Amino acid sequence: MTLAALGRPALIAALIFALGAAVLAAAGAIRSRRDLTDAATRSLAITAGFVVTAAVALTAALLAHDFSYSYVASYSSRSLTGPYALAALWGGMEGSLLFWTLLLTLFAVVAVVRARAKGMAHPVTAWATAVLAVIAAFFLILLIAPANPFTKLLTVPADGRGLNPLLQSPAMLIHPPLLYTGFVGFSIPFAFAMGALLSRRLDDTWFTSTRRWTLFAWSALSIGIVLGGAWAYTELGWGGYWAWDPVENASFMPWLTATAYLHSVVIQEKRRMFKVWNVCLILITYALAVFGTFLTRSGILSSIHTFTEGPIGRWFLPFLALMLIGGVGIVLWRLDGLRSTNRFDSLLSRESAFLANNVLFLAAASTVLWGTLYPVVAEAFSGARLSVGPPFFDAVFIPLGLALMALAGIGPLIGWRSMSTKAFGRIIQGPLVAGVVTIVACVAIGVRSVGALLAFGICAFTVASIVGEFVRGSRVHRKREALSWGPALVRTLTRNRRRYGGYVVHLGVVLIVIGLAGSAFRTERQASLDEGQSMDIAGYQLVYRDLETSNTPEKQVFQTDIDVSRDGEHVTTLHPQRNFHVAQQQWQSEIAIRSTPIEDLYIVVTTIDPDGAASVRAFVNPLTWWIWAGAVVMLLGMGVILSGRLPVAGMASTRTRVAEPVAATR
């Protein structure tokens, strides 16, 4: 018997223990019996153990190239070794669901055990355990019935179909697990929110104690989305990184609502407001995460990504409906306990800036949902099949995005509760001047696109506002502790990691927006070149010098030498390739990019004729470099936030008051 044979029995056992955990935890919560909840926790841990066994079993089958399993034969091949053989674990539909369940059960056990160790109220933890066990049970049912990763083949093929060469890229190793980590991570705050509602413990404990999970999930999702864009940019050869494809949208929607949630919980923490709203936001976020998981596997949408049009959709819809109806029902049932303890004092207050942030993020999420589902709705009503394209999304997202960016600059300048217009006018002056100067400077160097001018102006405004915050923070530490500027800056960052780490994340977003705005100036040229011929693009001259061919066991390589010069001066030589992958019988272009902060020169060879003539498609993408730089800055900011000791439940208000000398003095 092989290790893989353990897979299916392990999944069945996991389902039994998950159902057991759900029943025990609910009983423990209702009857206030800690012994039942303890048993539920143990049962959940055993569930996780069995899911780990199943995942190990599938991994073993993949590494052993056991093609008697349909899954292994479909997503792996003998030539596939090392990390990419492992990537097949989440490379197919069934495996990706198993991976989802694996993350879910592991996260659930860690979260429940930690919550108990940190003294979370018993009924909240018990209900959260029950919710998590029910979600795990649903996914386990999928894995046992319609999406069984351990289906055997009657005839064993000699080799598997392998993994598409396009997917054999380092970004593809990390991108899917990061997205799943993000999606699954939101289960934890969702479950504890439901736990708090069901047990009527409606203080802030549920979100303060799951904050680390929320931030972790959000960070993973953010980086996962950027990596997906980076993969598309460096592998697909159309010169772009985001196409508003339904699958991209599926990951973007929960990101938008989660971002709204991360901001609005701050209001609840500081001002005891938005309580209903926060519970709703985490419910929406998790529903969208599950919806995204479902959308990408249902076949209900036509996407450039293809999916198994399997029976999964029929299973997901009732689950999603149950989650939404149940969630909304619980919120309504507990509405009386969710009243805000405070009201808005003034329109000019940080509360209203946060409110505006939420409205804009929700508008953005609704737009994506509308654009993604419109084809389905239109077909149902008129019978006509339509698709919604990038012009729609761009038209909505440019104004929404710029407004949000401006808000990231305005927000930090306004105090809590209320502020006089005069004080606000004084503090906003500097950033406004920075914005206007930038716009004038951009006009002077010849930028004429209104959208790009606004984008650059707003980015400068926001950067100036954030830099101002750091300067003011450091000045306080400098005076009080007699430090020089450097250590004072570090002190500012480490004393209130959440606030200043958040600003660093905002700076990263500003850089990304600068990069996105650069796409307004993209140039594209294509030409069919014989050896020795040249083409011009945006001031560059590209000369096709030479073609070198070679063979490896996997592919025939056709490598071009393209000399790049500018104003007669040699800049670099790029080597885009056009390769034929033998196993897949597929041509694939390897893109060559010369990336600088000013612009990317991006060259793709789309065909190579037998006589050596090459069809060359070239792009000059200004400022794209800043997108990846911005993502790195965002990651650093997230690191700062996550590295700090987050306020322990119940201590939140006192701690933040001490740690915020700057806000207090204003």
Next chain:
Amino acid sequence: MGLAALLFWAMTRPGSTAFYMTPTELQAHGPTTAGETYRLNGTVVPGSIEQNGLTTTFVVSDGETDIDVTTDSPVPDTFKDRADVVARGGYDGATFTAVEVLAKCPSKFKAKA
């Protein structure tokens, strides 16, 4: 309200929405109007791909109807015989002229390669 207005405006912009058709539907529909964008979805008939400089011609089929497609745009790597493709452009009653050809992503979630 503001969002509804913004959405409405965005939806009516040219290129925002496109009709999505199979070869059979497109043939029944006939020539397309200039200014409207159409997306034609089908599979590439084996052996029909011809490359001539930057121009690619091929035949898209849904098993019932075949439609000739011509494009000056580069085709993606996953574009090959039997690939599931979406061509965006217009149809004059005989040939579909595409400004963009997309082949469905070799996604991880695909059961049959």
